[in-house]
Amino acid sequence: MRCTGSKADRAQPLAAEVEGGAVKLLRGPWNKDFLDEMKMFPFGPHDDQIDAASLALVKAASSSCANAENNRSERQTANGKRERRANGLR
Numbered sequence: 001m002r003c004t005g006s007k008a009d010r011a012q013p014l015a016a017e018v019e020g021g022a023v024k025l026l027r028g029p030w031n032k033d034f035l036d037e038m039k040m041f042p043f044g045p046h047d048d049q050i051d052a053a054s055l056a057l058v059k060a061a062s063s064s065c066a067n068a069e070n071n072r073s074e075r076q077t078a079n080g081k082r083e084r085r086a087n088g089l090r
């Protein structure tokens with residue numbers, strides 16, 4: 001995945017999802033460091049975890065859209081085949 005824009009710009013969609021309550025963290029020993037970095041972003045000494053999370057969100061969203069499009073195409077193909085069979089066509 002090619003990165004464009006600043007880390008702060010790339011983090012905007014993640015920030016919106018966090019503020020909207022759509023992001024959940026698995027409990028783990030890394031939580032405190034991650035949340036501290038998030039609170040200080042973009043002015044803290046570290047920003048790599050936030051950048052990685054931002055890129056992961058973009059990747060997950062684009063994969064989700066691609067899967068939804070593939071599923072829609074498969075449904076349309078299946079519906080077309082059923083209609084042709086119902087009309088006596090192959």
